[in-house]
Amino acid sequence: MSEDIAALVRQLAAEDRDERRAATDRLVALGAPAVEHLLPLLTGEDGPGRSAAEACVQRLGTAAIEPLRKVRAEGPGRLRPAALRMLASVGGGDALSPADKAAVERLVQIKLLDETPGDLPSDRWVAVPGAEVKDIVRALELHDARPVTTAMGVSAALHHENALDHRSADGTTSTEYRVFITPEFDGWRLVYGADYLNDNWAQVIEKLSTHCREAHFYEVDEYHGAQVWWVMENGQDKRGHRTYGDPEWVGEPLEFERDLMQEAAEEEGEGEDAGEGGELYGSDETGGYAEGVRDPEEAASWISIQPSTVEVLDRVGHGWLAVTSPEVGHGRFRGALDI
Known part of the structure; x- marks a missing residue:
């Protein structure tokens, strides 16, 4: 069974999308035993194989939680970070052990001491x-x-x-x-x-x-x-x-809008005095502040x-x-x- 799973995991990195999809479906059908074989892909660089492995674990959902917790508790150490990330992805904070929750909280408190926030989203x-x-x-x-x-x-x-x-x-x-x-x-x-x-x-x-x-x-x-x-x-x-x-x-x-309207109106007047080119300039500048x-x-x-x-x-x-x-x-x- 392990050799069959390993072959399917290798197939996740295939160039052909249909092959990757077929491997994903079969791994998901296998359930929890597939998780330990998928985790090594999640420690590597971004690529089709890693994306497909993440998709497999996501689709397994709650069935992946216990195998992931086992890796967090027993190792191997190189797979523990990926296991923690996937636990949060499929089960949220409730899927983490008390020790992991405490570790995350300590990290947050440390980061807050010297945080340098970047610019915030503006959508x-x-x-x-x-x-x-x-x-x-x-x-x-x-x-x-x-x-x-x-x-x-x-x-x-x-x-x-x-x-x-x-x-x-x-x-x-x-x-x-x-x-x-x-x-x-x-x-x-x-x-x-x-x-x-x-x-x-x-x-x-x-x-x-x-x-x-x-x-x-x-x-x-x-x-x-x-x-x-x-x-x-x-x-x-x-x-x-x-x-x-x-x-x-x-x-x-508002006051700032009235000021901009006034400035635009004055520029439009100057543009009209300047002739055809000025009129175009004035029209472009004032259109956005008309209302x-x-x-x-x-x-x-x-x-x-x-x-x-x-x-x-x-x-x-x-x-x-x-x-x-x-x-x-x-x-x-x-x-x-x-x-």
């Missing part, structure tokens, strides 16, 4: 000025907030499973999320959650602005060509723009902070990772997080 985020973590947690009714590095928070809230269906004891089903609250940057904290914000952004900023006075939402959706930025104060809309909104604009232009600023990152640069610049801003504290339900802990979310 979808919420910005809150002057709020403590406890205020954000209370406003959004979050639970089990834990200190995390910025890399870990971004990894958990954006790059791995960050939403799951939960069935309560009373039989009702809800979707629960992981939410990352960043360190404070120049007096602002940002909130991330890929599925959380996609599903709930309007309610999120309403709650935050009600409890924390002010909250902003920003989104740049390059795939759909959509841009959104929204400002709420004390639970009320102050100013907002949505590419496909109806209406597209909400509220009156206000559409670019979320530009708006953020004026009224809050840009995620792409936090590396050079003054930072206070560290990030926090929380969940939206007291019945759903961090351990149910799958994924091997960056630290």
Whole structure:
């Protein structure tokens, strides 16, 4: 049997995709005994064989947990890191042994001592000025907030499973999320959650602005060509723009927008005086500010902070990772997080 499994594992690196698929299906059908043969591929360089081996373990799911735990406990040592990563991928934190959980926690605490967060993602985020973590947690009714590095928070809230269906004891089903609250940057904290914000952004900023006075939402959706930025104060809309909104604009232009409109109008006037070429220049420059600023990152640069610049801003504290339900802990979310 072992020789047959070894042959199938070698087939995972075949050039022909159909061969790789056939080997994957047969290895998955073998169940838990295949795991120890797949792990060596997971220690090598990226390539078809490693990707196929990861896919096999993922498809095995909970059947892979005990063989992976055995490697963590008994070795060989060179396979232990891959076993830990795959345990988190297929079973989440709940699949880790108490010793592994403690080791991860110690590593996080060490990393927090000298963390240097890089720039943050700028596709979808919420910005809150002057709020403590406890205020954000209370406003959004979050639970089990834990200190995390910025890399870990971004990894958990954006790059791995960050939403799951939960069935309560009373039989009702809800979707629960992981939410990352960043360190404070120049007096602002940002909130991330890929599925959380996609599903709930309007309610999120309403709650935050009600409890924390002010909250902003920003989104740049390059795939759909959509841009959104929204400002709420004390639970009320102050100013907002949505590419496909109806209406597209909400509220009156903010002061920075009025200044840009005025500058653009003056440039347009100078362009008209300059003749045909000037008229074209004036038209190009003023078109984007005819009704206000559409670019979320530009708006953020004026009224809050840009995620792409936090590396050079003054930072206070560290990030926090929380969940939206007291019945759903961090351990149910799958994924091997960056630290």
